Amino acid sequence: MMRIALLHCKMGCILMEGIVVKNLTRDFAYYEKEAGMKSSVKNLFHRTKQIRRALKDLSFEIQKGEMVGFLGPNGAGKTTTIKILSGILHPTSGEARVNGYVPWERKKEFKKRFAYVAGQKSQLWINLPAVDSFALNKSIYEISDAQYRQTLGELVELFGVQEFLKVQVRRLSLGERMKMEMIAALLHRPEVIFLDEPTIGLDFIAQNNIRQFLKDYNRQNGATMLVTSHDLKDIEELCQRTMVISHGDLVYDGTLEHIRSIFSKKRILNVQWNSPVPRADLVSFGTIKNWEPMKAAIEVDDAAVTQTIHRLFAAFSVGDIGIDAAPLEESIARLYEQGAQGAEYGKI
Amino acid sequence: MEKYKTVFWAGVSNSMEFRFDFLMNLIGTVFPILMQVFIWSAMYGDSGCDAMYGYTFPQMILYVVVAGAVAKFTDTGVEYMVNEDIHSGGIARYLVRPVNYVGFRLCDVVGNKFVSMISMVFVTLGALLLLFFAVDFVVTPAAVLLFLLSLALAAVLNFFIFFCLSTLAFWLTEIGNFFHAISVVIMVMSGGIFPVSVFGSTYESISRYIPLTYTINYPIQILSGTAGITEAVEVLCIQLIWIFLLAVLGRCSWHLGLKKYVAVGG
Numbered sequence: 162m163m164r165i166a167l168l169h170c171k172m173g174c175i176l177m178e179g180i181v182v183k184n185l186t187r188d189f190a191y192y193e194k195e196a197g198m199k200s201s202v203k204n205l206f207h208r209t210k211q212i213r214r215a216l217k218d219l220s221f222e223i224q225k226g227e228m229v230g231f232l233g234p235n236g237a238g239k240t241t242t243i244k245i246l247s248g249i250l251h252p253t254s255g256e257a258r259v260n261g262y263v264p265w266e267r268k269k270e271f272k273k274r275f276a277y278v279a280g281q282k283s284q285l286w287i288n289l290p291a292v293d294s295f296a297l298n299k300s301i302y303e304i305s306d307a308q309y310r311q312t313l314g315e316l317v318e319l320f321g322v323q324e325f326l327k328v329q330v331r332r333l334s335l336g337e338r339m340k341m342e343m344i345a346a347l348l349h350r351p352e353v354i355f356l357d358e359p360t361i362g363l364d365f366i367a368q369n370n371i372r373q374f375l376k377d378y379n380r381q382n383g384a385t386m387l388v389t390s391h392d393l394k395d396i397e398e399l400c401q402r403t404m405v406i407s408h409g410d411l412v413y414d415g416t417l418e419h420i421r422s423i424f425s426k427k428r429i430l431n432v433q434w435n436s437p438v439p440r441a442d443l444v445s446f447g448t449i450k451n452w453e454p455m456k457a458a459i460e461v462d463d464a465a466v467t468q469t470i471h472r473l474f475a476a477f478s479v480g481d482i483g484i485d486a487a488p489l490e491e492s493i494a495r496l497y498e499q500g501a502q503g504a505e506y507g508k509i
Numbered sequence: 510m511e512k513y514k515t516v517f518w519a520g521v522s523n524s525m526e527f528r529f530d531f532l533m534n535l536i537g538t539v540f541p542i543l544m545q546v547f548i549w550s551a552m553y554g555d556s557g558c559d560a561m562y563g564y565t566f567p568q569m570i571l572y573v574v575v576a577g578a579v580a581k582f583t584d585t586g587v588e589y590m591v592n593e594d595i596h597s598g599g600i601a602r603y604l605v606r607p608v609n610y611v612g613f614r615l616c617d618v619v620g621n622k623f624v625s626m627i628s629m630v631f632v633t634l635g636a637l638l639l640l641f642f643a644v645d646f647v648v649t650p651a652a653v654l655l656f657l658l659s660l661a662l663a664a665v666l667n668f669f670i671f672f673c674l675s676t677l678a679f680w681l682t683e684i685g686n687f688f689h690a691i692s693v694v695i696m697v698m699s700g701g702i703f704p705v706s707v708f709g710s711t712y713e714s715i716s717r718y719i720p721l722t723y724t725i726n727y728p729i730q731i732l733s734g735t736a737g738i739t740e741a742v743e744v745l746c747i748q749l750i751w752i753f754l755l756a757v758l759g760r761c762s763w764h765l766g767l768k769k770y771v772a773v774g775g
Contacts, residue, residue, distance in 0.1 A: 272607040300512035
């Protein structure tokens with residue numbers, strides 16, 4: 162299998178810009194309880210402490226101005242990583258630098274240089290119009306009047322939310338609210354932005370808006386961004402590079418497109434017939450993914466595509482035929498599974 | 510400093526969004542006080558004494574009326590906010606921004622309570638005026654002035670008492686009921702319902718050395734003239750000392766809790 166972008170930063174070379182993570186490990190302690198009343202009573206007196214390793218020796222490097230997607234199943238350690246990088250959690254061991262700062266020292270200078278946006282957590286005052294929250298951030302980040310006016314003007318125009326500025330935040334739709342969230346987070350022009358599911362729960366127009374906005378912001382300000390999302394479209398459109406983490410381990414680091422080519426040697430043939438074709442007649446051509454009397458989706462090996470098409474044309478009256486790549490989600494899912502199977506697979 | 514001023518005014522505007530809640534709060538204050546007025550008039554009437562627990566009837570009525578108002582005035586509810594921030598993860602918001610959480614909460618709480626505090630002062634003054642006609646009671650302007658000063662300090666002191674308690678939320682997950690219970694105990698021990706002399710001389714002498722009585726009992730003694738000018742100044746100084754001590758304690762336990770929070774993950 163191909164070796165992709167293994168990490169190479171030696172301890173000494175600490176980038177002043179961008180993000181460097183070296184051997185980051187994070188354990189969480191928890192208590193286990195068997196089902197039933199008996200063990201509840203037992204737990205009152207003695208609890209067995211268990212350790213779950215959320216991050217295992219994670220290392221990576223992100224250059225200034227890069228937009229990197231961070232993928233992984235629930236509980237893989239994405240949010241833990243982002244929380245460590247923004248200083249909300251201490252690692253159990255390992256090192257990290259964000260623009261040269263150790264995040265968990267939480268220096269004021271550092272805090273003024275980054276932003277943490279979580280789609281599910283709001284930093285706005287819900288009962289007040291968004292402008293009030295913006296004004297608060299202006300004074301918290303000690304932004305000058307001139308810069309505040311300019312940045313706010315730009316951001317508001319970019320999002321087209323002028324008319325909602327004076328509306329109580331709780332009366333805004335989720336999409337509008339998320340835009341306000343973004344504006345609040347970017348008022349101080351952060352150089353590094355951590356985005357935890359920025360488009361969660363939004364309709365596709367709002368999602369597109371947010372993505373376009375992030376792209377524009379990145380282009381204009383050269384900000385470094387780390388984006389987690391379960392929506393592959395977010396990553397596909399925003400990030401040139403994707404890291405996949407599974408069970409606290411980095412299992413992939415490269416382009417999203419490449420994941421597909423590693424795993425998927427399959428193609429899907431979408432065929433429409435001129436007259437009904439029974440399902441049973443198609444079994445010998447490949448795996449049937451979808452079947453209706455007048456059309457079918459057949460999965461075949463990459464190498465067998467041409468031959469299969471010829472055979473189909475010979476056997477049936479074909480109206481139309483299209484060739485699609487296997488869905489990216491399937492490849493990603495296989496990547497997650499491989500990560501789950503543990504160390505013997507090693508890095509891909 | 511600018512940022513804390515903004516937090517304060519944002520708190521004020523925030524509180525003004527809830528007019529109905531505010532009105533209910535005000536009404537909720539008046540009823541328990543009225544009940545007390547009836548109880549004490551019955552007790553003084555039956556006993557036939559001029560003074561009970563060192564208070565004449567007008568003084569006692571003044572005490573319970575003002576104590577109800579002061580208790581409401583100094584009650585910040587900060588413990589619930591801190592608890593919520595810690596357990597819902599909202600604390601992250603403050604950790605990633607260049608802002609001091611304790612300062613932020615103090616300004617936020619004071620801002621949020623500002624309007625109700627001002628109205629409480631007017632309600633109290635109104636009640637005093639009423640008492641003046643009803644039970645023949647006089648307060649001196651100097652006493653009123655010193656009282657208002659000690660009232661402001663009492664609110665800050667109370668904030669820090671509850672802030673210190675609220676940091677327990679770092680170690681205990683289910684703490685809401687504890688706050689309910691402890692706030693009643695604190696209210697009673699501070700003299701929020703009866704003057705502390707009702708609990709006997711032992712507690713009365715102990716109470717001089719704990720911060721609680723400086724939030725309600727002593728400020729009212731200043732107003733009622735039970736404490737003279739010199740004593741009043743002494744009370745103000747002790748309030749300042751307690752504020753300082755509890756601010757230091759609150760800060761320490763906040764940082765200790767935070768250390769655990771970032772180390773263990775809440």
